[in-house]
Every structure is written in C-alpha cells, then in structure tokens.
Amino acid sequence: MIRKKISAAPSVRRLPSYLNIIRELQTGGNEYVSGTVIAQELKLDPIQVRKDLALTGITGKPKKGYRLPALITAIERYLGWDTPRNAVLVGAGNLGSALMGYAAFNCHGLTIQAAFDINPHLAGTEIHGIRVFPAGSMEAQIRESGTKIAILTVSPASAQAAADALVHAGIDGIWNFTTVKLKVPEDVVVQQEDLSSGLAMLSVMLRAKTRETGKPPA
Amino acid sequence: MIRKKISAAPSVRRLPSYLNIIRELQTGGNEYVSGTVIAQELKLDPIQVRKDLALTGITGKPKKGYRLPALITAIERYLGWDTPRNAVLVGAGNLGSALMGYAAFNCHGLTIQAAFDINPHLAGTEIHGIRVFPAGSMEAQIRESGTKIAILTVSPASAQAAADALVHAGIDGIWNFTTVKLKVPEDVVVQQEDLSSGLAMLSVMLRAKTRETGKPPA
Numbered sequence: 042m043i044r045k046k047i048s049a050a051p052s053v054r055r056l057p058s059y060l061n062i063i064r065e066l067q068t069g070g071n072e073y074v075s076g077t078v079i080a081q082e083l084k085l086d087p088i089q090v091r092k093d094l095a096l097t098g099i100t101g102k103p104k105k106g107y108r109l110p111a112l113i114t115a116i117e118r119y120l121g122w123d124t125p126r127n128a129v130l131v132g133a134g135n136l137g138s139a140l141m142g143y144a145a146f147n148c149h150g151l152t153i154q155a156a157f158d159i160n161p162h163l164a165g166t167e168i169h170g171i172r173v174f175p176a177g178s179m180e181a182q183i184r185e186s187g188t189k190i191a192i193l194t195v196s197p198a199s200a201q202a203a204a205d206a207l208v209h210a211g212i213d214g215i216w217n218f219t220t221v222k223l224k225v226p227e228d229v230v231v232q233q234e235d236l237s238s239g240l241a242m243l244s245v246m247l248r249a250k251t252r253e254t255g256k257p258p259a
Numbered sequence: 260m261i262r263k264k265i266s267a268a269p270s271v272r273r274l275p276s277y278l279n280i281i282r283e284l285q286t287g288g289n290e291y292v293s294g295t296v297i298a299q300e301l302k303l304d305p306i307q308v309r310k311d312l313a314l315t316g317i318t319g320k321p322k323k324g325y326r327l328p329a330l331i332t333a334i335e336r337y338l339g340w341d342t343p344r345n346a347v348l349v350g351a352g353n354l355g356s357a358l359m360g361y362a363a364f365n366c367h368g369l370t371i372q373a374a375f376d377i378n379p380h381l382a383g384t385e386i387h388g389i390r391v392f393p394a395g396s397m398e399a400q401i402r403e404s405g406t407k408i409a410i411l412t413v414s415p416a417s418a419q420a421a422a423d424a425l426v427h428a429g430i431d432g433i434w435n436f437t438t439v440k441l442k443v444p445e446d447v448v449v450q451q452e453d454l455s456s457g458l459a460m461l462s463v464m465l466r467a468k469t470r471e472t473g474k475p476p477a
Contacts, residue, residue: 050460051269053456053459053460053463054456054457054459054460055456056459057453057455057456057458057459058440058451058453058456060455061438061440062440082440083440119463120459120462120463121462121463121465121466122462126462135356135357135360135361135387136357136360136361138353138357139353139354139356139357139358140357140454142352142353142354143353143354143454145438145454145455146458149455149458149462151458169353189465190461190465213465213468214461214464214465214468216457216458216461220279220363222276222279222280222300222301228468230461230464230465230468232457232458232460232461232464233276234454234457235275235276236358236361236363236452237275237278237363237367238271238272238273238275238276239272239434239450239452240275240364240367240369240434240450241271241272241274241275241338242268242271242272242450243408243432243434243448243450244338244339244340244344244367245271245337245338245339246432246448246450247339247407247408247431247432247448248339250431250432250446250448
C-alpha cells in the first residue's frame, strides 16, 4: 500500500472542509479569505490552516489573504477533483446504495459508472440511476472500461475475494468501506474508511464533556 | 464545541481499527498481541501504536505484549463502548437509511431508538426495524426519552434548523454527516463526518502513485 507515503494525510483530509467554507464565502459575495477566518470557522489553528493550504502551492496576499476563485482552483487541482474520474461500486447493499445516491461525489469529479452485486435479484436494476450488474461480469467490464477506482461496500466475508478480483481486473485504487484490512499488491492504493472512527471521537468527546461538567452519562 | 480539547484525536480515531485486528487475532486463538504486530498489520509505526494504546491505561508485558481480552476491554472502556447508549437519527434518506442498517453500531453500544424525517410518507414506516416518526414530534420525543446523541443525515439546507431543534430538546452530542458547519452552544459536542475527506486521501494517493510509476492518470 502507498498510504504510508502520504505524510500530509491529516492536512489532505482537512482540505475538503476548507472547500466547503470557501464556497460558502464565495456564494456570500466575498472576494478574499484569510487563513485566520477559515481557522475560526473550523476551530483550527491559523498556522495549521496556512500550512495545509501551502500544500496546494497557493500563497496568500499580506492582509488580504487568498483570492477565492484561485484558492478553490488550487485545492481542487491538488486533490485532482478538477479531472473527471470513473469508479465502480462493488456491493450494492445499504451503504453501497447510499453512496450511489451521494451527489457530492459528482462535484468532486467522481462518477460511479456501474455497480456490481452477488445478489441475482439486484442485477439489471438501477439504483439512483446507476445500473447494477452481476458480480460475475465485474472483471471483464472493468477491464473493458479501463476503470481504475473501486468503491468496496461488500460484507466483510466477501471483501478480500472482491479486492483480489478488482486487482486482477486492473484497479489501481480501492476505497474500502469494509472493516477488513485488505491484502493487496504494493502498487495498489487502499483508502480505509471506518465509520467507527467518528463514533470513537464522538464517544470520547462526550465522556470528556461529562467529566468537565460532572454530569453523569445519559 | 469541545472538539478542540481532544488533543489525541488521531489516536482515538485509530483505536477502532486496532479493535478489529485484535478481535481477528482472538478469533484465531491468540492469547497475546504485541504493538509491533498491530503496527505491521496496519502499516503504522510501532511506537505510535504503543502510544495510542497507552491512552487506554493498559500496559503490555515485555516480550509478550498485551493480553487480548484485557486489551479489548481497555479499548472498549476508553471509548465508552462498553456502556449502552441510545441515539436518534434525523433524516431517514439514503445515507440515514444506510446508517440505520449499519449493524456495527450495535457492537459499539449504540442503539438507534428512533428516526425522524420531514417526509410525511416516511412517518410510520420502519427502516431496518427502526421506526420513523414525523419531524414535528422530534423535540417532545427526545425530551421524553432523555436521549443525548443524535445522528444528523438531513440535507444541507435543513441541517442548522435540525441542529437547533436537537439542542433545544437537550441533545449533548451530534454526529454530523452533513457538510454544514453547525453553530451550536459551547457545551454541545459535534463530530463532523465528511466522506469527502476519504476521497481526498484516495485522490492524492493515486496521484502520488501515478507520479511514481510515470503512468498517466486513467
């Protein structure tokens, strides 16, 4: 996996939230934004924000900050979201279906072309306008279309076999929503998505709050 | 928000992935695990793993590492996942429905008691066994049940109003899956969940890979 080589991971993860703020400010008619304002909005350290934005190669003007359209372009270009990319989705269950309906991906240049599922009743249906195909046709279709990104939302028991098939079909990057730590060749990128991480943060923050206020947990 | 006070945030976010690995090892019949093995499995620095685990108050034995049942208990207790907690879900659309069917939450002590939606056609239905109620009854029901945690999966346009109502009803913590930066009183915890962060990481890793191998982006 290449993950370990991305040393700026926390910065990269913050960039989309900057984009949200910046787009809101642009809609509000603003022309410039300072790192301090972004930091205030997101309760971050201004130095950290400026460091994160420097990743994209942009520099702000003293006292004025960053020009909004230039800043949006710089972040989108850094993230590669200015380039349309295709993806397939594997596992059209609850979470898979939800992701197929997640319009924000389109704003980030990502189009889910096709979904695959082992459930024969799902094959041939459309979910949020995306066609579901039988799992058996997956490798051939990925090879034919040349798609390089896969979103993995199968059950844990099917995860490694699905990943093997994806790698075999030529996929370069897997966005893994299963809890399984996938074994893939060195040159395949895996982004592990774990909803439990957010729940862990929420739990610990609530406990810290209880400790502060002396209120018992609900 | 209390978020800024959790200085160990990246460590807290990693703990659930440790739990997954440790549970797998336990199922495999292991009695002990070392920080080095966990680090290898997750491609992390062993020193970081030991530091993260130290948060929970557990100490390993020299050469042997951590006893598995004790380690699981320590992490779960630190995260508060050994204590059952109730939550409500607001916005039973695509993502909301998917989260209602996400069985892992139950393993983490979180039970979604009820869902609320502004769509009158959804009220009275059940999604994955969870009853959906009209949004109008939300405040009264939360107050009556004493629920302190809310999962927010409404549209961006409804997010702040929903958050206001939740705070008014006595909610302590909001798990925010919308892209809106919520304005809440100081003593309410907000955990912001942004699927775009994962996509940002995947995009940047794929670009790094393309640069390394000299292959053009697909």
